[in-house]
Amino acid sequence: MGLFILRRLGVMILTGLCLTFLVFTLTNLYPNLEKLAKTQGNFRMSDEEVSSFLEKGGYLQPLPVKYGEWLGVLPSHRYTNEDGSVQGRCILPGQDAAEAPNFCGILQGYWGFSTVFKEEVAGIVGKRLALTGKLMLWVMLLMVPSALILGVLAGMREGSATDRTLSTVAITTTATPEYVSGVILIAVFASSAVGLKWFKGTATSAMESANFENFFLPVLTIALYGMGYIARMTRASMAEVMTAQYIRTARLKGVSFPNIVMKHALRNALIAPFTVIMLQFPWLLNGVVIVETLFNYKGFGWTLVQAAGNNDIELLLGVSVVSVIVVLVTQLISDIGYVYLNPRISVS
């Protein structure tokens, strides 16, 4: 088991390196850098001014060198201005060049400086991630129990009227992407046109103080899309377990139906949904981006959109590192959890 985890960790690090390099390459293409220079300086820069701006910032070095600097394995670029002052990646505004460290990258814990928010990336990512964490917590609390209940109820009597109805509900929610359900929910519950006005159409105020009124709609919107999928998986696995021999034995023995479901079937039926729930995280990330944009909740997904829209290279890299780590760690947990839950599989 230890070796298995070690190997997976190795693959994870390799994947992370490849992906960040890819993002790095794409964000550092010349047209993107030109756009960056123009948004940083002014929009009427001539071509020479653009290249001198980029030269000063060290953007024109070869790609692997820049990547090494960002990673923290190569000393960072420094440029001496005509007046003798030195500027560079590691030198924070107001800091003396001599005191600044030579290496500053991810490995040293320095994530870079965001050109859009004028703040350090690590701080932004931390703050926004906390906000999104709050959102995700409530999504999970709403989504997982209701999906499991839906799936178990549908799967315990396959083909019954309950099963048909609940399956249709589950299919409908999987067919409704967040931007559709969000729009419908806002239209029905938050707009003055329908007039119910039970909830608020934006969640901006939920960033400080979340309450039912301003936070329920975004949570529900994300939860709905993922719920149907988990419920269908649970239903399938429950239906399979209910046809197993030991369930028949329990029935013949005279165990009551609720007892069969709760004591005999449930534990075995929940192995497959566990994996699915873990693998839902990457999908939820997508939903988070859409919902945070739709409800104007300034969390991690909103930051991603801002960073990508303005080609904020270091923030974008920070965001992708975090999201890739989230995806890979959930994959690892899902694999390990599957092995632990399912006695029929062993790794070595």
Added chain:
Amino acid sequence: MDPLSWGEILTRIFLQLTPTWIALVLLFVVSVMFKRKLGLYGKLFDSTVGMIGFALVMFWVFTGIFGALDLIVTHDPLAQVSGMKNKVPGTPLAGAEEGEYGWYLLGGDNLARDVFSRVITGAWIVVQIAPIATAFAFMVGITLGLPAGYYGGKLDTFLSFLANLILAFPVILLFYLLVTPEIVETGIPAYMATFLFVFPLIFVGILLNSRYYTQPNFRTPLLIGVLGVMGWLYLSLISEVGSKVHVIPGFMDLFDIPGGILVVFVSVVFVNSPTVFRIVRGLALDIKTRDYVAAAQTRGEGPWYIMLWEILPNARGPLIVDFCLRIGYTTILLGTLGFFGLGLPPESPDWGSTINEGRKFLSIYLHPALPPALALLSLVLGLNLLADGLREESLRD
């Protein structure tokens, strides 16, 4: 003219969609009459769920086609009529001329364009792109997934690593990285198109070659003919005068895909292929242990013949089901792109862009955002129900 009541609006929409209803009824009558002779497609008409799903899907397909033929659309989806800004459904057209349709059936949007016509025109965009993009993703996934599953070993490790790499990427980040104008300027999407669209050629080439390998007299002309036509289409598709990839002269270029659409197409294929790859690889791993594969190996068949003519046909059930689901997923992805204003031009009537525009005024005006949202919902729901019906029917035998 007076504004229409809701009953009149619905009746008029119903009448406006007459060509679609006729086509739907004809299709269903013919299919139900001959359902015993139509294989899996015919069996679909034994399942209620499958029939409902198929009806929903075909409704949008026909609406898209007839909309493109100008049989349904009431107004120009891009024309702005003064005085019609944000007007509620059923508002009579201000200053309507003779021969013009007198109402905005579903109201006007923020730029005073007809919502109804935009939804119908948007259907054509989705109905065109989603299935074709999914088909391309399947070609890529099958061509790479079969050898990965069949041979295993280093090839499998490498390809699976690549697939997982793309899958670990958040889809929206990938879209933002690929579909911005700056990246399009560098030509990366065009190069990706060149790479991804060559897979159908490889697939068909290997498919025919492995089948008719023993009859060279028949195989060689067949291959030259088929690959020649496909190659020309391929070159016309990727080559565009004035873009980075410009391989054949303009007069030989059969058609040009507008730049925005090609980029959207490429990114959707790129995102879908790794998942298809994983499914095909899994199926190939399972099926290669069967007896008929062993029999073919003993017979001395080549590896590609076994993959394409023994394994692939036996994997068709799950693949067809996944194909339906994946078209739905592609539709959702197209909507996502439109929602973030990526790729397609901002005035484009596709559903995602329309929802994105409508959502900004959602607290006051519902009618510009709701129809495209419900349209997208019903199409994806139809595809999911169809997939469910197909799964049930294909499991039955």
